[in-house]
Amino acid sequence: MPTILGQNQYGKAENRVVKITRDGATHHIKDLNVSVSLSGDMDEVHYSGSNANVLPTDTTKNTVFAFAKEYGIESAEQFGIHLARHFVTSQEPVHRARIRIEEYAWERIETSDANSKFTGADEVKHSFVRKGQEIRTAQVTFDGEKWEVISGVKDLTVLNSTNSEFWGYIKDKYTTLKEAYDRILATDVSGKWRFNWTDDEQKMPNWEKSYEQVRKHLLQAFAETYSLSLQQTLYQMGARIINNRSEIDEVRFSLPNKHHFLVDLEPFGLKNDNEVYFAADRPYGLIEATILRDGCEARIPVDLTNL
Numbered sequence: 001m002p003t004i005l006g007q008n009q010y011g012k013a014e015n016r017v018v019k020i021t022r023d024g025a026t027h028h029i030k031d032l033n034v035s036v037s038l039s040g041d042m043d044e045v046h047y048s049g050s051n052a053n054v055l056p057t058d059t060t061k062n063t064v065f066a067f068a069k070e071y072g073i074e075s076a077e078q079f080g081i082h083l084a085r086h087f088v089t090s091q092e093p094v095h096r097a098r099i100r101i102e103e104y105a106w107e108r109i110e111t112s113d114a115n116s117k118f119t120g121a122d123e124v125k126h127s128f129v130r131k132g133q134e135i136r137t138a139q140v141t142f143d144g145e146k147w148e149v150i151s152g153v154k155d156l157t158v159l160n161s162t163n164s165e166f167w168g169y170i171k172d173k174y175t176t177l178k179e180a181y182d183r184i185l186a187t188d189v190s191g192k193w194r195f196n197w198t199d200d201e202q203k204m205p206n207w208e209k210s211y212e213q214v215r216k217h218l219l220q221a222f223a224e225t226y227s228l229s230l231q232q233t234l235y236q237m238g239a240r241i242i243n244n245r246s247e248i249d250e251v252r253f254s255l256p257n258k259h260h261f262l263v264d265l266e267p268f269g270l271k272n273d274n275e276v277y278f279a280a281d282r283p284y285g286l287i288e289a290t291i292l293r294d295g296c297e298a299r300i301p302v303d304l305t306n307l
């Protein structure tokens with residue numbers, strides 16, 4: 001044979017598994033990106049195409065989701081150990097398993113005073129904001145007389161593990177979506193807000209404080225809205241900003257609906273009681289709208305990517 005096979009490995013990469021653990025009203029989230037890579041006696045599949053030694057990559061994917069239910073996700077390391085041990089000890093041709101995991105960290109959203117008076121809690125127990133990745137934006141325009149300041153945020157990722165439903169929508173012959181009465185609602189917030197300050201240097205807003213407050217209001221509105229659609233949540237987020245921040249007249253949001261699909265674990269004899277989800281990255285719903293102070297003009301461009 002003029003050629004020989006060198007190092008090889010295979011498996012399913014980037015399994016996006018989200019595990020919600022429900023401790024009464026307090027939910028915990030683990031969000032992992034798990035890549036499985038197996039190697040061993042795999043010469044024949046390369047040389048002759050015999051799959052006799054091949055555990056399908058599809059099976060390695062299913063194992064990731066099933067193990068999230070069976071073992072839970074204590075830590076990325078512990079989860080990786082369960083998986084690697086399983087592949088090497090259960091399949092004779094598999095001699096080595098490499099499990100790579102990225103973990104995305106979340107923190108709880110603090111509630112507004114109104115909500116904590118109502119619930120007695122200072123955090124919403126099912127609302128999370130992804131740690132450390134948001135980008136703050138600003139656009140300043142001056143024509144020699146008047147200023148226009150539009151501030152914004154992008155890549156601010158949030159998730160509610162309950163208090164979200166979606167039902168009662170149009171059904172035509174192409175509709176397959178099942179009505180949801182308790183779903184995950186997650187989005188990467190892209191938003192812009194326009195200040196009504198135009199010229200009086202004495203009355204310039206405190207930009208730092210304003211950003212912190214807008215961020216707080218939009219997060220709290222996301223966390224505290226019992227959502228019947230992402231459209232409704234979006235409107236609440238904008239309205240909360242306009243109602244609390246007199247320096248802002250207009251808010252525009254572009255919100256991808258980051259779908260989380262319940263994984264069917266029945267084929268493995270496991271019940272998925274709203275615990276293990278596949279976090280799909282595309283396609284996604286895209287919900288966009290402007291919220292205006294009554295009587296004010298819409299000036300933020302409809303397409304936020306142009307700003």
Ligand SMILES: O=c1[nH]c(=O)c2[nH]c(=O)[nH]c2[nH]1
Pocket residue numbers: 166177228229230231257285
């Ligand atoms: O909040 C939602 N709004 C929609 O318009 C929509 N469409 C869809 O398929 N799922 C959802 N969810």
